[in-house]
Amino acid sequence: MTHHGRDDEEPEGPTGRFADDLIGLDPHDPEVQAFAAHLDRMERSQSRATVEGMLQGVGEFAQSANRTGGGRRLLAVSVVTLILVGVALTIWNALGFVLAVFFG
Numbered sequence: 001m002t003h004h005g006r007d008d009e010e011p012e013g014p015t016g017r018f019a020d021d022l023i024g025l026d027p028h029d030p031e032v033q034a035f036a037a038h039l040d041r042m043e044r045s046q047s048r049a050t051v052e053g054m055l056q057g058v059g060e061f062a063q064s065a066n067r068t069g070g071g072r073r074l075l076a077v078s079v080v081t082l083i084l085v086g087v088a089l090t091i092w093n094a095l096g097f098v099l100a101v102f103f104g
Helices: 030-043 051-067 071-103
Strands: none
Touching: 051 071
């Protein structure tokens, strides 16, 4: 029977971009994978001055709101509700102005 490694050999550590931050952690653990994804989001620097960048920010907000619970989820739902109410009022006022100009 062939033995490919010594018994006192330490297992290989994590590889990749966040190897230094994940030393001593199991790379197959879901919490460690979530932490690595968090580090990736923190280091990503994309322009928010484009439509794609802004939509990506909205997507990240929605994913974060879905992962959280309790008071933070209630706060996220409240923020989204206030934004939608503001958009609805703006559309209502614009529609009223347009109708007043054409028929007034």
